Amino acid sequence: MINFQHGDLLNNLSAAVEQIAREHMRPFSREVDEHEHEINPDSYINTMYEVLKATGGASNSPVMGAKEGGDKKRRTGNVTSVVFIEKMAWGDCGMYLATPMPLLGGAAVGAAGTPEQKLKFMGRFKEGKPKWAAMAITEPGCGSDSGAVTTTATLEGDSWVLNGEKIFVTAGKRAVEDSEGFVVVWATVDRKAGRSGIKPFLVDHHTPGMKVTKLEHKHGIRCSDTAVLVFDNCKIPKENLLGSAEVKPTGDSKGFKGVMATFDATRPPVAASAVGVGRAAVEYTHEYLAKQGVAPRYGIGRNKLTAIEKDLMMMEAKVKASWLLTLKAAWMSDIGEPNNLEASICKCKAGRDMVAVCQKAVEILGPEGYSRKHLVEKWMRDAKIGDIYEGTQQIQKLVVARRIFGYSREQLA
Numbered sequence: 001m002i003n004f005q006h007g008d009l010l011n012n013l014s015a016a017v018e019q020i021a022r023e024h025m026r027p028f029s030r031e032v033d034e035h036e037h038e039i040n041p042d043s044y045i046n047t048m049y050e051v052l053k054a055t056g057g058a059s060n061s062p063v064m065g066a067k068e069g070g071d072k073k074r075r076t077g078n079v080t081s082v083v084f085i086e087k088m089a090w091g092d093c094g095m096y097l098a099t100p101m102p103l104l105g106g107a108a109v110g111a112a113g114t115p116e117q118k119l120k121f122m123g124r125f126k127e128g129k130p131k132w133a134a135m136a137i138t139e140p141g142c143g144s145d146s147g148a149v150t151t152t153a154t155l156e157g158d159s160w161v162l163n164g165e166k167i168f169v170t171a172g173k174r175a176v177e178d179s180e181g182f183v184v185v186w187a188t189v190d191r192k193a194g195r196s197g198i199k200p201f202l203v204d205h206h207t208p209g210m211k212v213t214k215l216e217h218k219h220g221i222r223c224s225d226t227a228v229l230v231f232d233n234c235k236i237p238k239e240n241l242l243g244s245a246e247v248k249p250t251g252d253s254k255g256f257k258g259v260m261a262t263f264d265a266t267r268p269p270v271a272a273s274a275v276g277v278g279r280a281a282v283e284y285t286h287e288y289l290a291k292q293g294v295a296p297r298y299g300i301g302r303n304k305l306t307a308i309e310k311d312l313m314m315m316e317a318k319v320k321a322s323w324l325l326t327l328k329a330a331w332m333s334d335i336g337e338p339n340n341l342e343a344s345i346c347k348c349k350a351g352r353d354m355v356a357v358c359q360k361a362v363e364i365l366g367p368e369g370y371s372r373k374h375l376v377e378k379w380m381r382d383a384k385i386g387d388i389y390e391g392t393q394q395i396q397k398l399v400v401a402r403r404i405f406g407y408s409r410e411q412l413a
């Protein structure tokens, strides 16, 4: 049975994360938005890391499979993760993405790595200095169609040699240059094998041949570094291929399932971050209107509500529905149920609806909403990323339709 009642441990930790979001993130939101790429990781990002570490939050990632209390069988890592992320994104979505955590790279290790690789590569996040992990799939000619990867991995003796270019890598610079993190790079070991030849490779920070060549200037989440990475004869140990090296016959897409499993793990967190931004916008709109003596009247007939009241209630409904879908997808992952459909549903709904919620907040605040006096215009910019990365809204709809109607990728593209 679905039970979204959180245990004491999660309640206590999430209260601590909420405090971080309120005291260490939100007050800096405008500053980090206006000073893209100028953030000193040694200042408040370090502070956030220390606070998270002290509460156990930094090591509570889905890949570590956090467990509640003494119940060893009950995995709660994914639900824990989305609860934390929603709160952090409420504080500031860009700062959440800039927080030293395993993020997408860790999710890829969790989804595609062997138990030994998970232990080996994820253990580093539990100790030492702040670290980031990134995941690089997108290339200049490969985005929505992740099977079109052209970066190559060639086995030479005991090493894989990577060559290619990856773009729009979240936390790319921090993972490569600013910490002891890593990047999970998706590359093909056999172009002729199509999707089944595509494999994930863990490339450690500062590996020769891996270079950051550009940082994007962005519309939103400007505190998060988004990098172009070039791999030029980048040599990594043979054992850094995550999971199996076996290439299935051409046309067998099972070999590609690591990418899909990674998305099943990362789409609920993306949905959670979108919900955090949407909730921030709804709460702020409430406070703004309350100062002007406007408070929605719940429980009366819809035909008696004012337009503003209807708008506010619709915003709240979108946030709540998106959040429940997100919790369901994360919970399914925790109990070991396939959640491909639910992960895409929550990502699609939250990504699309939180853009609408934030736009409505700007609209309700009037010209002030469009000004830099309030954060709603920033949230409107930040929200859009939830509708794009980890598969756009259109791609989520394709996944959902394929799952519900039983179409193959070839039948519905």
Ligand SMILES: Cc1cc2nc3c(=O)[nH]c(=O)nc-3n(C[C@H](O)[C@H](O)[C@H](O)COP(=O)(O)OP(=O)(O)OC[C@H]3O[C@@H](n4cnc5c(N)ncnc54)[C@H](O)[C@@H]3O)c2cc1C
Pocket (backbone or CB within 6 Å): 104, 134, 135, 136, 137, 138, 142, 143, 144, 145, 167, 168, 169, 170, 171, 218, 226, 385, 388, 389, 390, 391, 392, 393, 394, 395, 398, 413
């Ligand atoms: C800030 C930011 C951070 C990112 N971080 C990462 C990261 O960490 N790692 C990473 O690998 N990538 C990352 N990305 C890349 C992101 O995942 C891609 O931009 C996204 O998957 C879309 O791919 P694309 O840009 O090539 O768009 P395209 O695939 O070219 O799509 C363009 C448009 O066409 C639509 N479209 C495409 N195919 C179809 C179809 N079959 N049916 C209907 N509509 C379709 C899309 O929905 C979209 O609206 C990031 C992007 C941004 C902007």
